[in-house]
Amino acid sequence: MKKQSMQRAGRNYTYYRLVESYRDTDGHTRHRTIRYLGKLDDQQIMLIREHLNKGHVDEASIERIVQGEYNAIAGSAERVGDAEDGVAGIASIDNEGEATIAANNRRSSGQIDGEMTNHHNCKENVGAYNRASATADPIAGIGTDTGISSSAISSSASASTSASASTSTSTSTSTSTSSSSLPKNSSFCSSSNSNSSLNFSSTSNLNIVSTSKPSTSTLSASLPIWIPVSFTSLHFESINGQEWIVADEDTLFFVHHGQAEVTIHGRPILMTSQQILFCPHQTGVHIGSMDGQPLVVYRLVLRQTASAAAAFGPMDNILSESISTAVILPIQSPAEILRLCKELESYPMDAADAQQPVALLAMYRCFYELLHLLAVETAAAKRDEPLSFQQMLQYVQTHFREDLRRDELARKMGMTPEHFSRMFRSRQNCSFSDYVSQLRLHQARLELQLSQTSLEEIARRCGYSDVHYFSRKFRQRFGMPPGQYVTAPKQYVSWNRPFTAMLLQLGIVPVAGQIDMEVLRHFPELVKLVEQADWTLSSGHAELTGTHTTTKDATNGVAALLPAPSLSLLQERQPDLVFAYHDDPQSEQLHTYAPVQRLEIEQYNWRRQWLWLAERVQRRQQAQDWLQQWDMMLQQAKQQMQSWLERHQTVGIYKIVSEKVYVYGNLRSMGGPLIYDGLHCEPPAHVQQQLIDTGRLNIEVPLEQLHHYAADHMIVIHYPMEHQNGNAYGTERQAAASVMTSSFWQQLSAVQSGQLHVMDRHLFYGFDPLSQQLQLKAWLNSMASYL
Numbered sequence: 001m002k003k004q005s006m007q008r009a010g011r012n013y014t015y016y017r018l019v020e021s022y023r024d025t026d027g028h029t030r031h032r033t034i035r036y037l038g039k040l041d042d043q044q045i046m047l048i049r050e051h052l053n054k055g056h057v058d059e060a061s062i063e064r065i066v067q068g069e070y071n072a073i074a075g076s077a078e079r080v081g082d083a084e085d086g087v088a089g090i091a092s093i094d095n096e097g098e099a100t101i102a103a104n105n106r107r108s109s110g111q112i113d114g115e116m117t118n119h120h121n122c123k124e125n126v127g128a129y130n131r132a133s134a135t136a137d138p139i140a141g142i143g144t145d146t147g148i149s150s151s152a153i154s155s156s157a158s159a160s161t162s163a164s165a166s167t168s169t170s171t172s173t174s175t176s177t178s179s180s181s182l183p184k185n186s187s188f189c190s191s192s193n194s195n196s197s198l199n200f201s202s203t204s205n206l207n208i209v210s211t212s213k214p215s216t217s218t219l220s221a222s223l224p225i226w227i228p229v230s231f232t233s234l235h236f237e238s239i240n241g242q243e244w245i246v247a248d249e250d251t252l253f254f255v256h257h258g259q260a261e262v263t264i265h266g267r268p269i270l271m272t273s274q275q276i277l278f279c280p281h282q283t284g285v286h287i288g289s290m291d292g293q294p295l296v297v298y299r300l301v302l303r304q305t306a307s308a309a310a311a312f313g314p315m316d317n318i319l320s321e322s323i324s325t326a327v328i329l330p331i332q333s334p335a336e337i338l339r340l341c342k343e344l345e346s347y348p349m350d351a352a353d354a355q356q357p358v359a360l361l362a363m364y365r366c367f368y369e370l371l372h373l374l375a376v377e378t379a380a381a382k383r384d385e386p387l388s389f390q391q392m393l394q395y396v397q398t399h400f401r402e403d404l405r406r407d408e409l410a411r412k413m414g415m416t417p418e419h420f421s422r423m424f425r426s427r428q429n430c431s432f433s434d435y436v437s438q439l440r441l442h443q444a445r446l447e448l449q450l451s452q453t454s455l456e457e458i459a460r461r462c463g464y465s466d467v468h469y470f471s472r473k474f475r476q477r478f479g480m481p482p483g484q485y486v487t488a489p490k491q492y493v494s495w496n497r498p499f500t501a502m503l504l505q506l507g508i509v510p511v512a513g514q515i516d517m518e519v520l521r522h523f524p525e526l527v528k529l530v531e532q533a534d535w536t537l538s539s540g541h542a543e544l545t546g547t548h549t550t551t552k553d554a555t556n557g558v559a560a561l562l563p564a565p566s567l568s569l570l571q572e573r574q575p576d577l578v579f580a581y582h583d584d585p586q587s588e589q590l591h592t593y594a595p596v597q598r599l600e601i602e603q604y605n606w607r608r609q610w611l612w613l614a615e616r617v618q619r620r621q622q623a624q625d626w627l628q629q630w631d632m633m634l635q636q637a638k639q640q641m642q643s644w645l646e647r648h649q650t651v652g653i654y655k656i657v658s659e660k661v662y663v664y665g666n667l668r669s670m671g672g673p674l675i676y677d678g679l680h681c682e683p684p685a686h687v688q689q690q691l692i693d694t695g696r697l698n699i700e701v702p703l704e705q706l707h708h709y710a711a712d713h714m715i716v717i718h719y720p721m722e723h724q725n726g727n728a729y730g731t732e733r734q735a736a737a738s739v740m741t742s743s744f745w746q747q748l749s750a751v752q753s754g755q756l757h758v759m760d761r762h763l764f765y766g767f768d769p770l771s772q773q774l775q776l777k778a779w780l781n782s783m784a785s786y787l
Contacts, residue, residue, distance in 0.1 A: 001037070001048055016040050016048075018062075033336075033369075037066055038376050228367045229301040231344050234287075236260075236295040242288030244657055244719060247279035247326075248700050249301045252374070253287070254341055258295035261288050264326045265496070265584045273334045276374065279326045282697075298341045300370075325583050332377045340370040389413070389427065397591070400439040401463040406432050439592070440464065441477050445576060446595035448486050450616060455482055478574075491573060492617065493565050493594070495580035495587065500562070501768035502610045503579075505626065506619045509533035511573050512565040518762035519770055520561070526770075530561040570594050579613060606673060606767040626769065634678045637780060641679065644787050651681040652711030652750075655698070656739050657719040662698045663709045665691030668767045670698075670717055671759070671775045678776075684711045703744040713783075714750040716740075716758045717765075757782040 002019050016037040037048070047065045051058060229249055233256070236243070242263060253260075253276065260271040263286035270290055271277060279285060289295040331337055347363045392413055396404060409432075410420035424432045440462045447458045456467045464470035474482050492510045494500040500513035504526050520527060563569060567586070570578065570593035578594050580587040581601045590596040597616055599609060607627060614623035638645065653664040653672055665687060666676035675681045676692065683692060686709045691699060701709050718740070739745055750756055759782070763774040 001045075001052060014039065016045070037062075040066070225305055226368075226371060227303045227305070228344075228363070229303050230299075231301075231341075232299045233345065234297045234299055236287065236289050236297070242286040244284060244286055245279075246284040246657060246660070246662075246700075247281060247301075248660075249303050250281055251279045252300040252302070253277035253279070254298040254300070254337060256296040256298050256338060256341070258293050259290035260295055260297060261290040262286070262326075262328060264328075265581075265586075267584075267586055269328055271328055273338065275328050275330055276337070277326065277328050283326045285326045298338075298345070300341070300344070302367075302371075329378050331374070333373070337370065337373060340366055340373065344370065389423070396436065397439060400436050400443075401461065403463075404436055435592075436463075437473065437477075441474060442591060442593075442595045444470070444474060444482070445478075445485070446597075448482055449490070449577060449595070458482075490576040490617070493570065493573070493575045493578045495565050495578055495584060495590070498606070498609065498766060498768040499579040499613060501766060501770040502613050503617070504529070505610075505769040506614060506617065506622055508617060508619070510562065511575055512563045512569050514564060515562055516762050516766065517561070518760070519766060519774065522774055523770060527561065567593060577616065579616075601668075605677075606668070606769075606772070610769060630769070630772070633776065637776060638679055640780070641783065641787055644783070645680070645682075648682055649712035650684045651675055651713045651715065652684050652687060652709060653715045653717075654709075655717045655719070659739055661701050661703065661706060661739055663687060663691065663701050664698045665696060667695070667697045669765050671715060671764045671779070673767060674772055674775045674779070675715065678772075679779075684709055687711075703739065703742055706744055707748065710748050710750065712750060713755045713757060713786075714748070715764075715779075716756060717761045718758065719761060755786075 001016055003014065003016055016039075017033050018037065019033050040048070044065050048062060051061060236258075242261065253271075255271060255273045255275070260277075262269050262271045262277055277285070277287075287297065344363070344366045347359065347366070392409060396409075406420060407417045410417040413420060415423070421432060424435070428435055430438070444458055444462045447453060447461065451458070453461075455471075459465075459467040459470035462470070464473075471481055474485070478485060480488065492503060492508060494503055494510045494513035497514045497516060500510060500515045501519070503510050503513070504515070504520075504523075507529070509530050520530075565578075567589065570590065575594050578590050578596045580590060580596060580598050582598050583601055587596070587598050597613075599612060604612060610623055610627075611620060614620045653670050653675060655662045655664060655670055664670040664672050665683070666672040676683055690696065745751060757779075759775075759778055763771060763778055765771070
C-alpha cells in the first residue's frame, strides 16, 4: 500500500493505493496500481496493512474497510484459506486439446474488479473499439461493422449441458499483471444462478471459468457498463480563438499541454491539467487557448448501457452533482490521469488488432482504470473541506429565515466558532451575520417587487420578527425604507441573451446583460436607447446621465454597448432583480448578491418566457400588445405564402457545426418556433416523428442518413470550423471533408434544385422578440422568388 501526498492551492491532499511490484525486462523494479483506496483514516490503514502482512488481498474485506464497515471484517483475514494465497493459474489440457484456465479472481490485479456470477457460453461477436463501430447494443454492437468474427465476448440465454461439461472447475487462481476497474460482482455475460465463464470463441476455444458463488449484488446489467466510443487529441492554435464543441455522447476533456479557456453558458472559465471537463450528452461548450499558446486537449467519448443507466444513473451523477450541464471538476493526481490517457491513446484500434482478445482487454482495463480513478478523486473532492463549506452555505441559503447560530454551524463542521468566523470571512469577504442579513434583505427586495403582502408579513417571511427592526436594516442597506422602495426605479441584470432582448423590446435597458450586437444593430432605435442609458448609482438606484462607454464583446468581436454580467458587477451594482436560466452553472450563486428570478429553459416557449419576464418588470400588458401585433404580422406572412403553402412542400432546418449536421424541430433556436409554429410550414416526416412529436430540440444525423431528413427547402445555418482536430488513437487524422461539398450533401434534391437557404447564424440563434422579427424578414426575402 502506497501513500501519495500533494499540495494544491495551499491545501494538502493525501490518499492511498494498492500497488503490485514486478521486474521489467531490464531487471528494474516497477509498480503497478491495482486499486485506488482514496482517503483513509488511521484505523482503516491499520486493518488493510494487517491483510497485506498476511500475504494475500481479500478484496471483499478491503472494500468493507474502505467503506468504513470495521466490525464486519473482524477476523476475515484468518478465514482466507492458505490454498488461495499466491497460487499461480493452472492451465489444463482436456481431451480435445482445449486450454482451460480456472480462476477465482481473488487478487485485484488478476480480476476484472469483481467476481463473475454467471455460467454461460458466450457466442456473440466482438469487434474493434472505434468511433464508427460502437452501436446502441453495448455487447453485440461493438465492432459490428469491422467484419470481425473470430473473437467474441457474448452471452446465451442459458448454459447448455455440453458447455457445462467442457469447462473446468479448478479452484486455482489465475495470475495477471493488469488492473481493471469494471464494476464489482458483474459479468460480461447475462445473469444466471450458475457459475460463470468468459469465452473468446476462436480456434483455441479459450475459456475463463469462475467457481465463486453467485453475487448478491442488485446489479444485473451486462458489462461493459460504459463503452469507450473514441479517444482523440484536439489541437488548438492561439490565432484561431475558441471552437464550439457539442458532446454527442458523454465526453471527458483533459488538458495535455497549455491552459484552456472553457466557456460554459457564456461564462469563461480557466481550465488546467489540475482539472477535467465533463460534458454530458447533448451539451456544448466553447474551448480555446487561454494564454495565446498552443493548446492540446484529450477528448474521451463514452457511452453508457441502458441497464447500467438504470442501476447507476447518468455519469454526471457519479462524477459530479450537476444535471445535464457541462462542469469542470478538480483532480488530485493529474500526472497519473495523463499517463492513463497516453496509454489509452497508444492502443491501435484497427480492426485487425482488435481481433486479439488480450489487446482488447488491455484497452478496456486502461479505460476502466481511468474512469475509476476519476470517480475516486471526484468523490474525495466532495468529502473535502471546501465542499463541506459549500454544504454549510447551501444550508444557510435554505434556512436563512430561521434563527441560525454560528456556534451550532461551527460544531457541525467540526471546528471552533472562532476558526469558523475566520474561515467564513476569508471565503465570503464578510462576516457570517452580515451574510445572513444579506440573504434576508435580498429576499425582502424580491417580495416587495413581486408580492402584494403586507410589510409585517414580508418581514416575518424573511426572518425578522420585528417589522421596525426590519425597516431600519433595510434603510441602512439600500438608503430608503421598504415602502419607498416599492415605487422606486429598478435596476435589472439579464444573465442570458434572450432576457436582454426581451427587456430591450419592452424599452428597459439592463445595467448589464449579454446581447449579440449583430442582432441589435438591426434595431437602431434600441441602439440609441442603450447608448443614452448609462447607469450610475445614486442613493442605491439608477439615474440616466446621457453618457456611455463601450466595451468589447469577446464573442462577436464587435463593440458591445452593455457591460457583461458578472458576480463582481452584481456585488458592485446591487441590482434589484437578476434574470437567469436554471441550467446556467452560476445561477445558484446569484442570490448571494441580488434577488434572482430563475426560469427552466425547457418549461416555456419564447412567448411564455417573455410574458413571465414582463410580469416581473410590470410590463405584461405591453408584452401582450406586442404579441398581438406579432400575430398579425405572421398572419400577413402566411397570406403572402398561401399559394406556396398549399403545395405542401416541406421545410427542414439544418445546423452544421464541427462538420456535423444537426436537424432541428420547433423548439427554441435555429428558427424552429417561427418556421413550424408561427408560419405552419410542413416539416419532413422524420422531423415530425422524431423531433416535434417527441419534444426534442435537435438530433445529429450522419451524412449517409441525411436523405431520410431531407426537405424540399433546406434552411442551413453553418458554423465553419476554425481548425481541425489533431490525433486519433495515436495516428494523424485526416482533415474532415466539408459537409457541404460531400457527395451525400450534393445528392440532396434541395441542393440540386437550388432550394437551399443559407441563413445568418447570428439571426437564427436566438429565441426572443428581436430574433423572431429578423428571422421572419430573412425567410420571406429568401422565399420571395418561390411565392
